[in-house]
Amino acid sequence: MGKIWDEKSIREVFEELDKSTGLSGAELPIYFGNAKGTLGCFIIKNGPAFRFSDHWFKNSEWPVESALDVIRHEYAHYMDWSENGYTSHGSSWKTCCIRVGAVPSRLYSEGRSEYYKNKHKKEEDRLAHLNKYKTGQAIEHPQYGTGIITVLDKKERSIIARVDFGVKGIKALDLGWIDCNCTIE
Template sequence: MSKLTEKWTEDKIRYIIRKLDEKTGLNGLALPIKLNRAKCRIGYFRYPRTEEHAGTETFGFSLTFLNDPETPEAAAVDLIRHEYAHYYVYTTKLYRYYKTYAYLHGHGSDWIWACKLVGAVPKARYEKSDFADKNWSIKEAQDAYDGKDIPAFNILSYLEKWDQAPVDPENAARYLSSLKQHNPDAYYEAGDEVLHPKRGFGIVRDAVPFDYNIQKVYISFEDKSDGIFSTRDLCKMINGVAIPYDSRLEISNCA
């Protein structure tokens, strides 16, 4: 039984969703929530399959499950986060960046990423054993309600800026340090000076991993314009020399 809530209500579910919204930058709070007494389908995120049903996104949760004395409190919170992760994938169209188109099927790599970002167990089906070691104290429950374990990451602004699937920060750090070590001329970080064949000289403001040995970098140019480019299309300025991504390319491409 839930120690903190004792009895689940729409308001309590909304509180959790609002705290998730604060971390993700999304607006799950705007959606209606339907409560039911389902025994098997303990939760859902419903989205319109066709244009004519646009705007009918809905969360649904089973009070039978949430208020069952056998349901660990962590599992109740996880159910809300699980459905929120479906909403996350749908509303950001995150599936565009994955080959699986998983939101149509539900639980693919895009949804697994969303689970990571909203602190949900990335499994399609509820299994009580997943929560065996999560016997929360009141304090732990309160922290989870408040989303204190959730990283702040504005997914929409990230996608708008980089137009690619987010990269796991741990993987990114490992990948970038390897690139920096093995191919320093192809490694970019904020402050580096670059030369773009058409746009001229600029300064790197931000960089993210993109693909094998390639980053995407955000550049401010001398003419005050800016833009995002693949490091494949740039030269890095090192001691006054423009070094292209692939040294087999003609340096003159950059001149």
């Protein structure tokens, strides 16, 4: 589960980072290219700017975490250049990475991308398994007894069910928890 990144959404990430660093990365130009091998770069010739690869940033299959890694990696270059005057993957850059939450490694890792893809896939499978629960359905809770699901609220990574247990009240319960701990009537 990824997203399509555009200039605006990347700039929003930079704005957040600027808040913690006091720098102005969000004001720099952002360009897009099509390179597969270079996911992003911080450019200093003709003035500081960022460039990102549309091949990846416009690919909705590419995990959000990987995109954030690349954005923060490039921001750390900008930061290292602004604060220390360096343009390498040296120790001051690594310190910048740690400050902005980027992985302080020079190369983009396919392994990490696969990891996130699988993680998202598992989450989707798990949520798909919860499709059997509908509003109006009765469940048996180990403590509260019989309740009726009145609302299913889908969050990004979970589903919260509001369950009416009559005199015991209405409870908000994670549907995953219900699936493990309650029985369907």
